[in-house]
Amino acid sequence: MKKFLLIAGILIGLFSNVNAQKPILDKVVAVVGSNVILLSDLNQQYAIYLNQGNTADEKAKCYFLQQMLIQKLLKQQAEIDSIVVEDSQVDDELDKKMRYQIQRMGGQERLEQFLQKSVLQYKDEMRPEVKEGLIAQKMQQKITENTTVTPLEVKKYFESYQKDSLPDIGTEVEVGEITLYPKLTKAEKQKSFDKLDAIRTRIKAGEDFGFLAKTYSEDPGSASEGGDYGFIDRNTMVKEFTAWAFKLRAGEISPVFETEYGFHIVQVIERRGEQAHVRHILIRPQITPGSLDRVKSKADSIYSDIAAKKLPFSSAASLFSDNKETQYNGGMMLFADNVTSRTTFIPIEKLDPSVFVVIDTMKVGTVSKPVAFSNQQDGKQGYKIFFLKSKTPPHKGNLEQDYPKFRERAETEKKEKVVSEWFEKRKETTYIRVDDEFAGCDEMKLWANKDKKP
Helix, strand or coil: CHHHHHCCCCHHHCCCCCCCCCCCCCCEEEEECCEEEEHHHHHHHHHHHHHCCCCCCCCHHHHHHHHHHHHHHHHHHHHHCCCCCCHHHHHHHHHHHHHHHHHHHCCHHHHHHHHCCCHHHHHHHHHHHHHHHHHHHHHHHHHCCCCCCCHHHHHHHHHCCCHHHCCEECCEEEEEEEEECCCCCHHHHHHHHHHHHHHHHHHHCCCCHHHHHHHHCCCCCCHHHCCEEEEECCCCCCHHHHHHHCCCCCCCECCCEEECCEEEEEEEEEEECCEEEEEEEEECCCCCHHHHHHHHHHHHHHHHHHHCCCCCHHHHHHHHCCCCCCCCCCCECCEECCCCCEECCEEHHHCCHHHHHHHCCCCCCCECCCEEEECCCCCCEEEEEEEEEEEECCEECCHHHHHHHHHHHHHHHHHHHHHHHHHHHHHHHCCEEECCCCCCCHHHHHHCCCCCCC
16 A cells, blocks of 8 residues: 555656667557556666666566556546646756755766766756656645544554554754855945956957856856756746846847846847746855854844843744745744655754754753854855754654654555555556566556556
């Protein structure tokens, strides 16, 4: 039963089209309604599995094929139910996966060497699969959207455990943060503005935009591509960028403008209806010692007000924090313990080491003095103030302390049953065929060749 709830995030988290040339001879290994799965696609998933350092195991193909069958069946129903995902969602998912893969491979250059293609080309190739995966995930969420559990069901679920099989719960903490970034004055930003304006002048005089973007742009996602972003729509970029991208005509270059990321110039290469093919150059203003001194003084003042109980931590977070993810959540950090659920209770081993070092010696209910930080990924610097709201020591799972966890587990089990029942019904009314080469897999027993037609 649990096998059916694996679709969320499984396939869309994998590489596609990685160093795997489709063989000259290909064949269909499975059919789900009007959707086909090719042997070459399955072999690509297996190649990824091996490239990630796993031991060769042909049985892994059975697992991957099952996941692909699940995704195709969900996609087919999503088309019937008119379920769609916005392009902006696909872009966000692609960007998230690119950041992860670039970090995992040790940089964009190494990733491109591994892919044997540019990141921009890879994103274009990956887009259809990511979109299909998001649609399938959304369909699965629709199937279970009305599935909830009552307190009595949670109690029964908890009582189904044998006493000696209750899970061990490790140390967990609830941590709040107030993040403060330096604010540069116009004079401090002028040098970066002038640098980009000079680059724009060179382009207007005839120098190559792409070459100058590769040489000077400080956008790690597009610099190596000559600043090329490909086609964007009105929801893809921040509003200032979008305003210029859809105001310019093909070939025109914007003046220097500012966003939260720094100073930009953008050139429109082509327009297609509500999409624009653009490239840009980004120059990030450099943090100055004076701006760091100012933000440190602000952080000290906020800390003093909180410590003196003049201002609750949650109010200070909403008023002053520059972290948009936690600003309106009372400053509390969230932990994603599964695909669909987020909680303020964070396992101590999952904390960022730089956060753990600060809160490890704090008492519950106290705030830290401002702590300087520097983010290696985006180069941002500033100060953070931490609040240790709670700390739960290791213990055997119990309803009094861990009701939310057991409620989540009970609800997950109930959703798995709902999804399993949905699949059983859809399989009976959907044409499904698996090639004889894989018919012997244990996983394929769930997809027996009945050649049912809709």
